Amino acid sequence: MSEKRNMAASAENKDKLVIYQIFTRLFGNKNTTNTFYGTRDENGVGKFTDITPTALAALKEFGVSHVWYTGVIEHATMTDYSEFGIKRDNPQVVKGRAGSPYAIKDYYDIDPDLAVDVDKRMEEFEALVQRTHDADLKVIIDFIPNHVARQYASDKKPAGVRDFGEGDKTSVVFDQQNNFYYLPNQEFHSPEGIRSPVPTPEPYREYPAKVTGNDVFNARPTINDWYETIKLNYGVDYLNGHAKRFDPLPSTWLKMRDILLFWTQKGVDGFRCDMAEMVPVEFWGWVIPEIEEVNPDIVFIAEIYNPDEYHNYIKTGKFTYLYDKVGLYNTLRPLIEGHGTAEDISRVWQRESGDISEHMLRFLENHDEQRIASAFFAKDAFAALPGMTLSATLHTGPIMIYFGQEVGVNPTKPEGFQGDDGRTTIFDYWGVEEFQKWMNGGKFDGEQLDSSQRMLRQYYQDLNHFVVQNEAIYAGQFYDLQYANIDGQSPDYDKTRTYAYLRYTPNQRFICVYNFDKTRTIHTRIKIPSHALIDSMGIDSQKEINFEEVFPTTEFKAKLSGHDLINKGFPVILPPVSHKIIQITYQP
Structure with missing residues (x-):
C-alpha cells in the first residue's frame, strides 16, 4: 500500500509562503490611455513610490508573506534616458517600448522607469525595501543569471569591479575565463521582420557576434529567439560535448556571486532565478551557500522546466523552491479548461517521489502565463478556484499569486510587442484596468470593483489565510x-x-x-x-x-x-x- 500514498516528511516546514508577484512597472500606473505601443509619457508607468504603506498594508491583510518585485534591475529600453548618463539602446535589440526586464543592461543599477527622481533611483528602491519590511513583508527580486542585454555595460558597478566581457578573448568561441561565447570572424545580424515603433538611428553593430541567450550559436538568430540577449559563460563548452571547466572557478561565477551579495546587502530577502536550469547546477551549489553566509534565511526560487532535474537542483543546487509549471500547472490547466483528467494529479506527486514536494512553488498565473480570465485560458476567473485551492493545499510548499489574478484581469487587445495573447505585457507601457479599480487612485481599497470582483478577491484572501492558519496545510502530511x-x-x-x-x-x-x-x-x-x-x-x-x-x-x-x-x-x-x-x- 506504500506506493499508493505520499508520506512526505514535511512537518518541519512551518512557513507556508504566500508570494505576491508585482510587475513593478505596471502595478502603480493610474493612466488609462492604453495606446498600442504607447510611450512612457502617453501610457504612464508605475513607480516605486506608488507602492505605498497603504498598498503594502492591503497586501499584508490579503495574506501575503513575500512580495516579488519583477523588473527592478536596469534593463534595455527604447525610452531615452541619456540626459541622466544612461546610454541609449538600439531599438533593433530591444523588445517593446519599455523593454524586457530579462534583458539586463546593468546588474548594479535600477530601472530608471521606476523612479520619480531618476538620479535617486537606488535610494527610491532602498526606501521601497524598507517600506516592505516595515509592513512585515519580505522582498524578492529577479536574478537573471543566464543572459544579459546585447548592449550590456555597467556604469554603476562598484569600484574595482570588471565589467562582463572586459578582458575576454574574442578570437575563440570558448574560453573558461571568458564571460561570453563568441562567433569569431562573424558579424551579428538582427532578425528579419522586426517591427519597431522607434526609428533606428543606425544599424546595430556587433563584431564578433556573441552567442544569443537561448543557446543559439548562430550570428543570425530568428525573431523567435532571445535575440536581444547574450548568453553568459559559466565554464561549459557547449560545442565540445558540454564539457565542464570549473577549476579554477570561472570569472562569471565570481562576478555573479558579487552581484547577489550586492543585492542581499540591500536588504533583499530572496531571488527568483530566471531560467536557472540553463546555468550549471554546480554554480548554484557553490553560490547559494556563499549568500547564506550573509543571510541564512535567504530564499532562492528556480525557474525550471525539466522534471528530470528537479532533485538535482534541490539536492545539489541547494535551491529553496522550484517552479511547478511542468507538473501541477500543466495538469490543472486542462482540467480548468474542461478537459484533461484528475488522474494526472496523482502522477504529479508520484513523480516528485514525495521528498521534494515541499520545495515546489505552485501557481496558476505569472508574467509568462496567460491570464485565467482571458479567452486563451478559462474565460472565467472563478473557474480556477478549485485548481487554485488544490495548488495551495496539496503540499506544504509556497503558493504564488500574480498581481490582478485576484480581481480577474482579462487582457483583450494587443499592448505592443507581445501582441494579443491573453497575457499582461512585460514589454510595453500599459494600465491594467481591472487592477486599477482595486487600486482606486492610490487608496488600495477596491471601492471601484464590481460585486463579482470583490467576491473573487475575498475568496483569494480567505484562501491565503486558511493555508497559513491551519497546521494540517502548512505542516501536515499528505495521503492520496x-x-x-x-x-x-x-x-x-x-x-x-x-x-x-x-x-x-x-x-x-x-x-x-x-x-x-x-x-x-x-x-x-x-x-x-x-x-x-x-x-x-x-x-x-x-x-x-x-x-x-x-x-x-x-x-x-x-x-x-x-x-x-x-x-x-x-x-x-x-x-x-x-x-x-x-x-x-x-x-x-
Whole structure:
C-alpha cells in the first residue's frame, strides 16, 4: 500500500509562503490611455513610490508573506534616458517600448522607469525595501543569471569591479575565463521582420557576434529567439560535448556571486532565478551557500522546466523552491479548461517521489502565463478556484499569486510587442484596468470593483489565510485517496473529474475533495482506507467521527462510525466546478 500514498516528511516546514508577484512597472500606473505601443509619457508607468504603506498594508491583510518585485534591475529600453548618463539602446535589440526586464543592461543599477527622481533611483528602491519590511513583508527580486542585454555595460558597478566581457578573448568561441561565447570572424545580424515603433538611428553593430541567450550559436538568430540577449559563460563548452571547466572557478561565477551579495546587502530577502536550469547546477551549489553566509534565511526560487532535474537542483543546487509549471500547472490547466483528467494529479506527486514536494512553488498565473480570465485560458476567473485551492493545499510548499489574478484581469487587445495573447505585457507601457479599480487612485481599497470582483478577491484572501492558519496545510502530511475510491469502490466517483486527499497532523485532519466537471453535479461517497484512518491519522475505527466543511463554506456536516467510513464512505455532493475542505474530529 506504500506506493499508493505520499508520506512526505514535511512537518518541519512551518512557513507556508504566500508570494505576491508585482510587475513593478505596471502595478502603480493610474493612466488609462492604453495606446498600442504607447510611450512612457502617453501610457504612464508605475513607480516605486506608488507602492505605498497603504498598498503594502492591503497586501499584508490579503495574506501575503513575500512580495516579488519583477523588473527592478536596469534593463534595455527604447525610452531615452541619456540626459541622466544612461546610454541609449538600439531599438533593433530591444523588445517593446519599455523593454524586457530579462534583458539586463546593468546588474548594479535600477530601472530608471521606476523612479520619480531618476538620479535617486537606488535610494527610491532602498526606501521601497524598507517600506516592505516595515509592513512585515519580505522582498524578492529577479536574478537573471543566464543572459544579459546585447548592449550590456555597467556604469554603476562598484569600484574595482570588471565589467562582463572586459578582458575576454574574442578570437575563440570558448574560453573558461571568458564571460561570453563568441562567433569569431562573424558579424551579428538582427532578425528579419522586426517591427519597431522607434526609428533606428543606425544599424546595430556587433563584431564578433556573441552567442544569443537561448543557446543559439548562430550570428543570425530568428525573431523567435532571445535575440536581444547574450548568453553568459559559466565554464561549459557547449560545442565540445558540454564539457565542464570549473577549476579554477570561472570569472562569471565570481562576478555573479558579487552581484547577489550586492543585492542581499540591500536588504533583499530572496531571488527568483530566471531560467536557472540553463546555468550549471554546480554554480548554484557553490553560490547559494556563499549568500547564506550573509543571510541564512535567504530564499532562492528556480525557474525550471525539466522534471528530470528537479532533485538535482534541490539536492545539489541547494535551491529553496522550484517552479511547478511542468507538473501541477500543466495538469490543472486542462482540467480548468474542461478537459484533461484528475488522474494526472496523482502522477504529479508520484513523480516528485514525495521528498521534494515541499520545495515546489505552485501557481496558476505569472508574467509568462496567460491570464485565467482571458479567452486563451478559462474565460472565467472563478473557474480556477478549485485548481487554485488544490495548488495551495496539496503540499506544504509556497503558493504564488500574480498581481490582478485576484480581481480577474482579462487582457483583450494587443499592448505592443507581445501582441494579443491573453497575457499582461512585460514589454510595453500599459494600465491594467481591472487592477486599477482595486487600486482606486492610490487608496488600495477596491471601492471601484464590481460585486463579482470583490467576491473573487475575498475568496483569494480567505484562501491565503486558511493555508497559513491551519497546521494540517502548512505542516501536515499528505495521503492520496484516489486509489481507495476509484474503479467502482465508491459510487459515481469519476476518477477523471474527482480528486480527494487527506492533509493531517496529530492535532488536525482535513479531507480535500474536488469536482472539476463544468456541468455535472457529482453525488458520491468518500472512503478512507483503514491504513490512513488508523495507522496514519491515529483514529480508532470504533469511534464516531464528525465531518464539517471548513472551506470555502460551512454547509456540510455529517457523523459516521469509523467502520462505516472505511467500508461505505461518507456522502458528499459536489456541484460543477466546486470543492470542499472538510475537517475530521472525534473524541478519543
